[in-house]
Amino acid sequence: MRVLGNFVKARETGILLALLIVIVVATVKNPSFLFSSDGFRDLLLTPSILLLLAVGQAIVIITRNVDLSVGSVLGLTAYLTGRLFIDVPGIPIPVVFLAGIVFGGLLGLVNGALVAFAKVPALVITLGTLYAYRGINVLWTGSDRINASDMPKDFLGLGTSSLLYIPWLTIIAIIVLVAAGWFLRTQRAGRELYAIGSDPAAANLYGLKVTQRVLVAFVLSGALAGLAGVLYAARYGTVNSQAGVNLELQAVGAAVIGGVAIFGGSGTVWGAAIGAFLLLTINRALPIVGVQDFWQRAVVGVLIIGAIVLDRVLARRQARKLVEMRDES
C-alpha cells in the first residue's frame, strides 16, 4: 500500500501519465504510431540520445547548477568518433566508446573546475563553453563531414538495430539511467549532491566536500554527453560541425518537465528520462493529431513553463499550509 501511495504522490507519476496519454491519443488516431514495428522502434529510439543528456543534466541541476555545454560536447565527441574510425583503421569499437566518454568527461572537468574554483555561476561558465566548444568543433571540422561509409557496419548497427525488439541505443540509455538512479539514491556522494543543491550554505556547515562533489557532477554530465556523441554518430551516420546544436536546451527542458527543480535539491533522473520521452514523443505525436508545426513548438514551451509553475505552486502551497498549521497550534 505504501509503495502504491508513494507512486501516486510522486512528482514523476504525472509526467508518466501525460506520456501515456500522448501515446494513447496518437495511437487511436493512427494505430501504426505504436502497433507497427517501425512505430514501436521509433518510440523507443528517438528519445534515447536525449535521455542520456537529460540524465547528466539532472545530476548537475540537482546541485543547483546547469550545464549548457552538453550539445557542443556531443558535437565534438561525435566528430571525434568519426575521425578515430578514419584515422585509426581497425580501431576496436569499445576503444572508441571509451575515448568518447573520457573526452566528454574532460570537457566536463573544464566546466566543473571553472564553476567550482572560479566561483562563477554555472549558467555563465557553461554558456561560455557552449560557444567555445562549438568554436573548436568548427575549427577542427571545417566543411568536412563524416559519412556512414567512413564507419564500420557493426558500429552503425548499434545505432539502428535491436535486441528482442528493443533498440540497442535504448538498452544502453536504460542501463545508464538505472546506474545513475542507483548512484543518486543509494550512495553517500549521490545524496550529498541533493544536499548541496538544497542549501549550499548548510552543506558547508555540515562539512560536506562541496567543491569536489560539484566537480564530479560536471564530469558525469560531460561523460554522458560524450557517450551520447558516440551514439549520435552510430545512429545518424553523418556528422558535421553542427551536430547536437540546441540539444542542451532540450536536455534542460526534459529535466525540468520531469520534475527536477531548477533551483536544485529535488527531482530524479527517472523523471528527467520520462521528460525526455515526453518531449520527443509529443513532437512526433502532434503532426499525427493534426497540430501545425508552429503550435508544436508552442506546446513544448507550455510544457516547460507549466512544469515550473506547477513546481512553484506546489511548493508554496505546502509551505503556506505548514505555516498556517504552526500559527494555529
Add this chain to the structure above:
Amino acid sequence: MSNSTEQGAPALELSRIAKAFGAVIALTNGTLALRSGSIHALVGENGAGKSTLVKIIAGLYQRDSGEFLLDGASVDFTSTAQSKAAGIAVIYQEPTLFPDLSVTENIFMGRQPTRSLGRIDRKRMRDEAVGLFKRLGVRIDPDRPTLGLSIADQQLIEIAKAISLDAKVLVMDEPTAALSGVEVDRLFAVARSLRDEGRALLFISHRFDEVFELCDTVTVMRDGAYISTSPIAGTTVDQIVRQMVGRDVSSLFPKTEATIGDAVLVVEGLTQPGEFHDVSFSVRSGEIVALAGLVGAGRSEIARAIFGVDPYKSGAVTINGKRVPKRNPAAAMALGLALVPEDRRKQGLVLDSSVARNATLAIRQSISKLGVFITDRAENTAARVWAGRLEVKTSALDTEAGTLSGGNQQKVVLAKWLATNPSLLIVDEPTRGIDVGTKAEVHRLLSELAGRGMAVLMISSELPEVLGMADRVLVVREGRITADIDRADATAESVMFAATQAEVAS
C-alpha cells in the same frame, strides 16, 4: 540539581578571549567555564558579545588572544568541522537544514550508515532516527522533508544530530526565541535529560524566567566583557539586570526639547500572523518615539509593514489623517513617510553609484526635466543641500557611496530621505556599526529634525540610545507592544524588564 559535578576541570573553558573585526572590537574579555552535567546560562544585552563568543566556540571565528581549553587541553579550531569532531555541537536560533531532504537524511548527511557496495542502509538510518526521537521524547515523522517544519522541530532535529554525534558540549543560541510555551517545555525536558547524561550545556536567552527555571549557573556579559558568574540559587533577576545594564546613561545624547504637536502617524491593530499582533500606537509631530526590544522581537517587521514594503493581514495605518495603502511604498513616500532601513549597504544605498545620485534617488521625479532627463547639475545642486547640512565627509559628490565610512554612508541614506521632506521619518538602528563621534552627530541630527516638527520613529537595540533620545519608549516583545513608557519613567531596568517579560520588581 547536580551540584556534585561542580568539582573537577570544566569540560570547556574560555578565559580572557579577545576578538576584533578591523576597528570594531567585539570581545575584550570573554570568560566562561562549562561543566559536565550542568546547564549554564549566558546573558547580556544585544551586542554584549555573546554571539561572537559562541562563534569562537563553534570554530567559525578564531580568537585574537586568550585561552580556549577543552577537557583541560588547549584547542585552536579553524573550521566548524574541527569543533564538531571535538564534540561540540552548536544549535543556532535559525537552524540550517536541507529543506528538500527527509528528516532522517538531515540527521545523518555525510555519515550515513552503509552496507555492501557503499549503499546507504536506509532502514538502519531510519531506525536510528526513530530511536533518537524516542529518546528525546518527541514525535517527528522521520520520512517527511524538513521544509515547513517549525523552528522548534528543526531545533530538535539539530539536537538529534548532536546526540548522534555524541557531542559533549551543546551550545544553544537563543533556542526559545521562536518557540511557543509547549515547545519550550518540551525543549527544556530534552535539555534536562541531556544534562543528566553528563553533557555540558550552554543556554543563551533573554528570558529570565527561563534562565531561572532551567539553568544552574549564570554568566553575565556586558560590552564584550565578562562581568560575573554566579549560581542561579544565589542570585536574583534584579541583580542580573543591574549587571547587564550597569552603566550610566550619560549626557552623551544631545536631546533637545521640542514642542510636541498633533499625531502624525497612527497605527491601529496592525497584525501579520507569525510576525506581529495587534500593534497600535501613534507618533506626534516633534516627538521621537523609540521602538525598543530584543533583536527578532518584530520591530523591523512592523516598520516595514507601515512603510508598505511587507504585507499585513489586518489593521490600519494613517498619516496626517490619510490612510496609507498596504504594500505600496511609493504611495507611502508620497504621503510623507520615509524609512531608513537597518541594513544600509543592502537596502539603503546603491554602493556603486555616486553620493549625489544616492542622495537624490528618492526625488528623481521632481528634479527631472520632462519627468525623464536628469542633468548632473540638477542632481548635484539637490544633493549639495542635504549633504552639506548633514556634513557628509567626502571629497566630491561623485565619489562612490560604497567607499565612504559607515557613518557617512548613513548620512547619505538620511540625506536621500530628508530630501523628500517627510513628515514621518522611520530610522531602523540608525547608529549600528558607526563610530562614537558620528553616532553623536546622527543623534544631534535626529533631535534637530524633531525640533523642526518632524515625527521620528526610531528602532534601536541600544538601551542608552533609546533612553537618551526618545520622548516615549514602546517596548516590543514577540510581536506585541508590551509597554509604553514616558521619557521620565524610562529606565534601563523598566525597558529591559518589559522586553524580557520578567516581573517588574520594585
